[in-house]
Amino acid sequence: MISTLGQVMVYxxxxxxxxxxxxxxxxxxxxxxxxxxxxxxxxxxxxxKDSQTSIVLHNKEVIAKMGSGANLEAPSLLFFTEDIESLHAKLSSNNVFVGEIVTMPIGKTFHFADNEQNYFAVAERNRK
Known part of the structure; x- marks a missing residue:
């Protein structure tokens, strides 16, 4: 049985x-x-250091040459935070492209782009 998601490959x-x-x-x-x-x-x-899940950065060109059939596009990742406003401000001040904070049924969310224009999302879940 699968017990946890260990690593996510990002090419x-x-x-x-x-x-x-x-x-x-x-x-x-x-x-x-x-x-x-x-x-x-x-x-x-x-x-x-003690995160259950990590990201592994691989060289896209090397993986493509291996012919493994791996999907080389960025995965759709959703990160969680306890303080979405502070994270949004931090990323903005670090010159990271960030979208507006939007309120969804699960809580607040926004997206950001990495240095290669791959998009990722962040959410602060509603507290019960």
Whole structure:
């Protein structure tokens, strides 16, 4: 049985710029970085060292050449936050493209774009 979602693969054109975006602008942490010495390099990032789920940044060109059939488009990710207004302000002040905060049935949400114009969403769920 599946017990948890461990990692999400995000395929990017420039791994170094993507790491800078996620760590410097969003506040994620590098968990690990691996290089097999044959052109395959991956960087694991997460909001915190002890996060249950992490993102692994892979080189899109290398993965495409492998012919694995992997979908190289950015996945549709929804992150959760406890303070959406503060996060929205932080990302805006870090020159990240952010959409307006919108109130939905689940709570407040907005989207943002990374350095390669991949879009992700953030939500602050209604408290019960």
């Amino acid at each position: 990017v054109n420039n791994q170094d710029e993507s790491v800078k975006f996620w760590t410097e602008k969003v506040g994620f942490t590098v968990i690990s970085e691996e290089d097999n010495g044959e052109g395959m390099r991956w960087i694991e990032i997460a909001p915190q």
